[in-house]
């Protein structure tokens with residue numbers, strides 16, 4: 300079922316596949332010393348180009364417990380990446396040595412590139428602030444073991460929801476399983492728009508923003524801003540009764556997922572701000588509210604200052620179990636990807652995959668995300684910017700690698716390539732004319748200057764957005 304698949308984002312696993320991993324993890328955790336025969340003769344490459352304790356060591360422990368071997372590189376400076384080698388070349392070569400690659404890299408979309416260029420299955424162990432799907436497996440496994448289900452639970456996500464990759468993967472998976480999600484970001488570290496956009500467009504979530512929430516929810520329960528995500532019915536994944544939020548919160552929060560500020564990804568401006576003050580500590584006092592009576596306190600770890608040590612002995616705390624479960628969960632995943640174990644996934648609701656038209660051209664915008672793999676100097680020699688056209692009104696493109704979205708200001712049609720129109724004109728992306736261009740003919744530009752640099756002239760529809768640039772024709 301999962302043999303030879305890659306795990307780059309949580310999109311790569313259906314609910315049934317995740318449940319199959321959990322039931323195999325259950326089986327293995329009951330017999331950790333009896334799995335040595337499973338991966339004998341198999342080799343896993345463990346490539347960690349960002350700091351890691353739990354993820355790397357639990358992956359390596361998992362492979363050892365399965366009887367396999369591990370080769371490891373944990374420092375860019377010690378590999379040929381430091382000599383300017385591309386990720387694709389590294390992936391091709393390492394893929395010819397081993398049976399499975401696990402990679403952590405600071406560039407968002409790096410694991411996608413490794414998966415595209417290596418001949419063996421690839422697991423994303425964290426790519427910058429993008430995703431960390433195996434942490435999500437540990438998180439969901441922890442919740443499911445305790446609460447027996449995920450559907451209909453209320454899970455609060457706390458802290459740095461902007462750069463926390465564990466949070467991004469978890470949000471999509473929770474939505475897939477039909478949980479209600481409460482977002483409590485530190486001011487300035489809110490869930491990125493492109494994540495919310497994908498969540499509502501593809502996972503059927505409905506967002507309710509703070510302004511619409513009742514005062515008691517806004518002010519008493521948490522000191523932070525809130526967004527509430529309810530699973531909606533279009534995909535039939537979650538048939539929650541139509542309760543209002545106050546009523547729901549009275550029944551309590553099922554899990555509180557705390558995260559640390561991901562300072563390593565802060566911009567210079569964000570580093571300059573005194574975030575510590577704004578980062579309230581989750582402690583016994585805060586959890587005294589009756590909404591937290593049955594709440595599992597979770598954290599992907601490492602913690603810094605955001606979670607009080609006094610909670611370690613609290614019966615609600617689950618973060619060390621979460622980390623411990625990394626070994627059986629990863630043993631199950633490795634065995635399934637290597638095809639040494641097979642499981643039949645239970646009957647499930649599968650989210651319909653949306654086949655967006657692709658945008659890929661020799662020229663035009665590159666990804667606006669400075670941490671995207673597709674714009675790094677070593678990678679642009681072979682990677683062309685590639686986007687999914689996820690919306691036409693407003694025109695929205697999503698990078699295939701890091702999934703950041705943007706709305707280009709100007710468009711043109713490539714029809715002129717086929718000689719059908721003599722002059723190359725560009726239009727405002729907001730004009731009605733722009734919407735007439737078929738996806739396969741679409742050319743996008745971020746600015747009028749960029750369009751003109753490519754020899755395009757403004758059309759009568761070029762000025763909808765930027766009136767001061769309007770030129771009468």
Ligand code: NCD
Pocket residue numbers: 353354425431434464465558559599600601
């Ligand atoms: C997380 C990570 O690396 O994204 N750690 C982990 O894998 N358990 C969370 C973090 O670093 O804050």
